[in-house]
Amino acid sequence: MEEKIVVSFIIPAFNEANMIVDTLTQLHKFAPKVGYEIIIVDNGSTDNTIELAQHFGDTVISCAQGTIAAVRNFGVQVSTGRILVFIDADVKLTQQWQDNINNTIENIDKNPLLITGSRCSPPENNNTLNTHWFNLLVESNSSTYINSGHLITSKVLFDKISGFNEELRTAEDHDFCIRATQAEALISPNASLKVFHDGYPTTYAQFIKRERWHGREDFKSFTSLFNSKIALIICFHVMLFMLSLAIVYLHGIIAGVSFYALSMFILTLALTRYKFNGSPMQSLMKTSLIHYAYIIGRTLSLVDRLTFRYSSKFR
Template identity: 30%
Template sequence: MNGISIVIPMFDEARHITRTLGAARAAADAAGLECELIVVDNGSRDEGPALAEAAGARVLHHPGLPIGALRNRGAAAARHAWLAFLDADIEVPLDWLQQWQLCNERGDVGVFALALDTPSQAPWYARAWQRRSLPAVAAQPSSWLPSANLCLTREAFEAVGGFDEQLRTGEDKDLGLRLHRLGASQLMLRSPRVLHWGYEQCWAEWFGKELWRQGSHLQLMRTQGHGNWRLLRFPLLALANWLPTLLALSAGALGQFPLALMAALLSTAPALLLSLRQSARQLDGVLTVQLWFLHWLRLHIAGGAFLLSLFKWTARRPARG
């Protein structure tokens, strides 16, 4: 590995882009790699593009495109055989690319990523929600990896045709599943971690992001083939979880409080199971309770988003990386 092209899609990320680019450049220098920084701007209205150019990045302007198309435009303009995709609001550790080099030298992996964490000043719900996705082991194989920091060869990227440009979200899962079918080994390291500075700063932002993310299940299933019904497990669970909630509300309105309480407790059971599965390995009771509440909210959001997607409505959000 002699050089690497780092592709970063962006929309209104003036707060974070200088930090993101500086950390990526430092990681490439620490690994002894020639580094090409490519920012693909989606029509930013702030100073992000100017700041990116000042930080030494080549800025491509492609307003109005979905996230997969932005990443593909950056990859098409890249000149190195090794590709990395970063979100515009993260900070990679200094040894990010050194870790990837070590994995490649051992022949462990074809696609590589580090786990994400949030800065300590993030709200509790943002920190808890990020912690739920930490790998259970030091090096966790997977059938797909998130694209917040994704490393692979151009050969592997082109073998699957890059990102699906029709997907509004879930494009990283779609890419990973196609790579998995080709036999690519994919690995996420628990440490060192990437810091996610674009954490949700208020409840409205958390709610909006989840509504946007959960609107892609049907679209993702279509791209993977209609026989892949496993992709609908979560939205169908979310819809089923509405039933005890509606029963609790109805019973409460009719004054049948024992039934309302029983139904309300039943509606929290799936969220509790999800929370226990994700927090048990961290031995943190507070995290378990936090995730219990967040999963309960998410299940209701996901059910609504899935119903809306049946009528071709999805939350609108500019692709920002």
């Protein structure tokens, strides 16, 4: 008699040949000690992601078109578990995750209107972005939403709010959690459910590109803009930049550049202290520099909206 499926893992994948083997190996190694299934939803990969995933004997289905939200929803449609675990194709489970998942399952069974998971930890190395940004995000653990790279909830809640919003190309997890709280769900991050994310950017250029991608939904409409603190900060940054250009025109390049540099130094320092309250002082300057790269990336999101570069082909 086959074991009843309790947990369904939903993994969207697009050209993840470099990551999918490690992800599935770790998943099977540290899976919950209950019946589980793994559903890999390929989103039109052009590499051998599908072939590599099929070697594990898990369910591999195709959803070549649609947003990442649509891909996740498609995976849920074929799932059979009452607990849904969404992870990205470059996220690895740990022994600590396995040790704590059964309690999580029990908590969700008691309260199906629960969303949990944790911020993904970066690889354990000395990369500046990992040390002075991503690790600090994990340690702050103050998020009001759970990132869909590692989000756990019940099928009951998922159905109640009709899953992820398939019109969103990014920030679908934030929207999911907002609608869930409106449906009286509880958002409860659990740092003991530790996972690692191998796909974090390792250079400033990659980091800016990542934030450029993540920020575009913030400028989709005036409503989304005014509902996003980050979007309002970006608008303020654009105003500072335009004022700096005016100063260059009126008083010369040195005056304009100095004004912009001093303004951004104060702004990023203040934002960093606010975002990472309690973080080590020796990290403050490096983290502030990364915060500036974050602002640049999000500003490019606004530029993409204003120049209509946000196309249907954007992934």
